[in-house]
Amino acid sequence: MRTVPLGNTGEHVSALCLGTMYLGTRQDEDTSFRLLDQYVQAGGTFLDTANIYAHWIPEGRGGESEALVGRWMKARGNRDKLFIASKVGFGYQDVPVGLTPDLIEAECDKSLQRLGVDTIDLFYAHVDDRNTPIRETLAAFDRLVKAGKVRFIGASNYLAWRLERAHAASKADGLVEFCCLQQRHTYLRPKHGASFGAQRAVNDDMLDYARSRGGEFTMLAYSVLLGGAYTRADRPLPDQYAGPDSDARLAALRTVAEEVRATPNQVVLAWMMQNDPPVLPLIAASTPQQLDENLDALAVQLSAEQVRRLNAAGA
Ligand SMILES: NC(=O)c1ccc[n+]([C@@H]2O[C@H](COP(=O)([O-])OP(=O)(O)OC[C@H]3O[C@@H](n4cnc5c(N)ncnc54)[C@H](OP(=O)(O)O)[C@@H]3O)[C@@H](O)[C@H]2O)c1
DSSP: OOEEEOTTSSOEEESSEEEOTTBTTTBOHHHHHHHHHHHHHTTOOEEEOOTTTTTTSTTOOSOHHHHHHHHHHHHHTOGGGOEEEEEEOSOBTTBOSSOOHHHHHHHHHHHHHHHTOSOEEEEEEOSOOTTSOHHHHHHHHHHHHHTTSEEEEEEESOOHHHHHHHHHHHHHHTOOOEEEEEEEOOSSOOOTTOOOTTOOBOOHHHHHHHHHHGGGSEEEEESTTGGGTTTOTTSOOOGGGOOTTHHHHHHHHHHHHHHHTOOHHHHHHHHHHTSSSOEEEEEOOSSHHHHHHHHGGGGOOOOHHHHHHHHHTTO
16 A cells, blocks of 8 residues: 655655554454455555444444554554554543543553554554643653654544644654644535534635645645445435535545546545545544445546545535
């Protein structure tokens, strides 16, 4: 699989990251192992999990996804070939939401144990914490890096001005800095005032921020396929995306998909990877067919004119 640079880390990661949120809960062990094998057979090495996955589903407690990935890596003996991302910051079980130093360090140890690894390649702040000074949060991440428990850090669900503040604090105090941002993002734009709770969707401000930092900072996106809503009759479009421009954008998506003989899902993924700034999509799937379709987006090449047309639709 193609690789792309990860911010200013000097590392290259797979152009499509596999989200493992429901592996070990909604997806049973066999299905989860098959999906992970399929991604790796396609050349993928970049896996995304979090301490809380997936505590919100019936019988979920959190930690199931990390533990599943850990069992799979042990069974396959392939930890050294993978780039593992996990996250801390949202609450689950008796762990409160937040990014206090004690919480970050304790949760990192739990994640390492569940994954069965010595080091997490990329450790995200999963949600901003306005009650903890950003310097204290970054100093805790810095200690984890110095201890060899974490290699790089990222942010998720942050606003642009808070990221810039974190960037300035890292520079001023000589601390590790966020190399990337993982945000909710898809081709359809959320309508004005749409809320996703603590999740933050990419907006023009954020895209401008990422563009201004050039290659030193990477944008990643989650919930890119809106749970399958672009193509599935059983998956209505989330109301937050039913804005005044959504019909025009869906029409443009369908037209371009026909032109390049790809599915709308594949065009959403290709558009994201080939846009300015390029955004690295997380893909997720519950069946091998879905995963194949999503992986095949790597072969979809859009012309500059098609990307421009998709960007302009519904403007
Ligand atoms: N940082 C954060 O706050 C945050 C938040 C959410 C997610 N994430 C990460 O992002 C990853 C992806 O998130 P997501 O699950 O919300 O992504 P998504 O792409 O919006 O949804 C994935 C689901 O869409 C359906 N699907 C996928 N490909 C399909 C295809 N080709 N055709 C038809 N249906 C398809 C499947 O639903 P069914 O399972 O129903 O078949 C699949 O489970 C997660 O695993 C997690 O790692 C991060």
